[in-house]
Amino acid sequence: MRWSDGFIAVDWGSTNRRGYLVDGSGKCAGEFEDGEGMLSVPPGGFPAAVAQIREKLGDKPLLLAGMVGSNRGWVEAPYIPCPASLDQLIEKLVRPSDREAIVPGIADSSGERADVMRGEEVQLFGGIAAGLLDPDSLVCHPGTHNKWVTLRRGRIEHFRTVMTGELFSVLKDHSILADLLRGKVALGDAFSAGVRLGLSSQDLPAELFSVRARVLLGKAREEDAASFTSGLLIGTDVRIGLSYPTSAQVTVIGRPELTQLYAAAIRDANRPVCEVDGERCFIAGAAAIAEKLS
Amino acid sequence: MRWSDGFIAVDWGSTNRRGYLVDGSGKCAGEFEDGEGMLSVPPGGFPAAVAQIREKLGDKPLLLAGMVGSNRGWVEAPYIPCPASLDQLIEKLVRPSDREAIVPGIADSSGERADVMRGEEVQLFGGIAAGLLDPDSLVCHPGTHNKWVTLRRGRIEHFRTVMTGELFSVLKDHSILADLLRGKVALGDAFSAGVRLGLSSQDLPAELFSVRARVLLGKAREEDAASFTSGLLIGTDVRIGLSYPTSAQVTVIGRPELTQLYAAAIRDANRPVCEVDGERCFIAGAAAIAEKLS
Numbered sequence: 001m002r003w004s005d006g007f008i009a010v011d012w013g014s015t016n017r018r019g020y021l022v023d024g025s026g027k028c029a030g031e032f033e034d035g036e037g038m039l040s041v042p043p044g045g046f047p048a049a050v051a052q053i054r055e056k057l058g059d060k061p062l063l064l065a066g067m068v069g070s071n072r073g074w075v076e077a078p079y080i081p082c083p084a085s086l087d088q089l090i091e092k093l094v095r096p097s098d099r100e101a102i103v104p105g106i107a108d109s110s111g112e113r114a115d116v117m118r119g120e121e122v123q124l125f126g127g128i129a130a131g132l133l134d135p136d137s138l139v140c141h142p143g144t145h146n147k148w149v150t151l152r153r154g155r156i157e158h159f160r161t162v163m164t165g166e167l168f169s170v171l172k173d174h175s176i177l178a179d180l181l182r183g184k185v186a187l188g189d190a191f192s193a194g195v196r197l198g199l200s201s202q203d204l205p206a207e208l209f210s211v212r213a214r215v216l217l218g219k220a221r222e223e224d225a226a227s228f229t230s231g232l233l234i235g236t237d238v239r240i241g242l243s244y245p246t247s248a249q250v251t252v253i254g255r256p257e258l259t260q261l262y263a264a265a266i267r268d269a270n271r272p273v274c275e276v277d278g279e280r281c282f283i284a285g286a287a288a289i290a291e292k293l294s
Numbered sequence: 295m296r297w298s299d300g301f302i303a304v305d306w307g308s309t310n311r312r313g314y315l316v317d318g319s320g321k322c323a324g325e326f327e328d329g330e331g332m333l334s335v336p337p338g339g340f341p342a343a344v345a346q347i348r349e350k351l352g353d354k355p356l357l358l359a360g361m362v363g364s365n366r367g368w369v370e371a372p373y374i375p376c377p378a379s380l381d382q383l384i385e386k387l388v389r390p391s392d393r394e395a396i397v398p399g400i401a402d403s404s405g406e407r408a409d410v411m412r413g414e415e416v417q418l419f420g421g422i423a424a425g426l427l428d429p430d431s432l433v434c435h436p437g438t439h440n441k442w443v444t445l446r447r448g449r450i451e452h453f454r455t456v457m458t459g460e461l462f463s464v465l466k467d468h469s470i471l472a473d474l475l476r477g478k479v480a481l482g483d484a485f486s487a488g489v490r491l492g493l494s495s496q497d498l499p500a501e502l503f504s505v506r507a508r509v510l511l512g513k514a515r516e517e518d519a520a521s522f523t524s525g526l527l528i529g530t531d532v533r534i535g536l537s538y539p540t541s542a543q544v545t546v547i548g549r550p551e552l553t554q555l556y557a558a559a560i561r562d563a564n565r566p567v568c569e570v571d572g573e574r575c576f577i578a579g580a581a582a583i584a585e586k587l588s
Contacts, residue, residue, distance in 0.1 A: 114508040202496035214408040
């Protein structure tokens with residue numbers, strides 16, 4: 001069972017995992033997604049959770065990225081520091097056995113900075129390897145925790161996390177705005193109005209409350225509140241991310257339903273933007289890593 | 295049973311209620327606090343919930359303030375607009391019977407503004423009536439939703455809500471920061487460092503994520519995270535509130551455990567500040583209203 005004959009790459013996050021069977025030519029030949037995230041694995045349960053992946057996609061070598069390598073995961077793969085290259089990442093892979101490799105996370109702790117990522121690095125290096133990302137550029141990687149990443153000569157030079165997705169989620173599920181945020185988020189006038197406010201206002205915790213007040217006072221429609229609030233949070237996120245001193249072009253990488261929202265907000269901030277599919281980059285990154293394994 | 299012989303004043307919020315028996319001289323002669331907030335009252339259950347108050351404090355007239363007057367409360371007492379005076383508040387009291395009066399909320403909807411309050415207005419007018427608040431001043435009223443209120447000639451001229459308390463609470467109970475925020479919040483170096491960051495940074499959703507990253511990377515102590523994060527949120531709140539163009543002196547009104555945190559943050563922003571007990575203002579405000587009732 002050699003890595004070059006095909007392997008399984010898993011993006012194993014806190015609450016979900018996605019697995020891809022990558023064949024010898026680097027193509028995706030099978031996949032699954034389930035809710036068996038790191039947090040749902042009981043103590044001592046990782047060997048069984050790993051075996052389950054092989055039951056789904058075949059008895060192949062496993063490349064594991066994401067929170068599975070954290071200090072609450074299967075085997076810890078300590079963070080490597082910025083600036084970080086693909087070669088350094090490969091050098092620091094943690095190998096539970098010849099048949100598994102766990103990708104380390106990356107930390108940005110220069111000066112006053114303090115930031116961490118796990119999982120996004122595979123997509124970033126994969127995007128570069130596949131020619132989908134400019135090796136000198138600014139990348140936006142939305143998700144539960146959006147990452148703004150400065151790439152320089154193909155290395156991850158710096159990055160900053162904005163917890164936009166999680167803020168929206170806790171407000172929707174647990175705050176006084178819950179009733180208002182149940183609607184579907186869609187591009188349109190309400191989203192754009194939220195983006196404009198987020199790009200210009202520095203007062204997020206006040207703007208959030210006024211979402212409800214505007215509806216109560218008849219100044220906004222209840223059915224627009226979810227899109228407006230998503231726009232407000234994403235506009236704030238883009239304002240923070242674009243304060244990076246770097247090139248004009250921004251690439252948004254991730255799931256299309258999210259990248260389209262961020263791309264719209266970045267265009268509203270008058271910056272050229274393109275979108276790249278994160279899954280494709282993940283598979284390319286996993287293949288670039290596996291190529292070096294035996 | 296005349297109001298001038300004594301009455302019960304209730305600050306009836308979404309999740310809690312606090313009742314005070316106010317005697318004929320305006321003094322508090324008994325009190326209770328329980329979890330029977332507006333949201334816990336079943337449909338049709340308000341008459342029983344009201345009767346329960348009289349069982350606790352006596353068969354007296356009832357003055358009810360807070361969310362009990364909202365569109366999800368007992369009887370709706372519509373918002374009155376800013377600028378709002380005590381006389382206007384009294385004029386718009388809603389009277390389910392001679393024995394009960396419900397205080398309306400106040401709305402600020404001039405121009406682009408959209409904000410609402412319910413309950414705080416009794417404390418504000420009470421503070422003025424009792425000589426505890428300057429009728430021309432800036433008042434900070436922390437709670438689940440902090441209010442920054444501009445008083446002018448004894449009226450509520452403008453106000454803005456910052457949802458600091460609720461943000462801290464949902465982050466503590468439901469976010470990736472949950473583990474870190476269980477500690478006690480206290481004044482000290484960690485709180486002050488958070489305040490300084492909140493006063494200077496416009497990047498709250500990024501600063502929040504780095505609370506966790508700093509601990510992971512050994513740049514901050516886990517036991518300081520709750521105080522630091524509280525300071526970060528309160529510092530952000532104070533930065534927003536002090537952008538009001540108004541007098542130098544700020545008065546913080548509310549529960550002492552909260553007013554001390556805000557007072558420290560306002561001092562860190564180089565503004566003179568004093569603290570006033572909100573309960574005392576509430577009773578004074580209720581007495582000022584009841585004086586006009588028969």
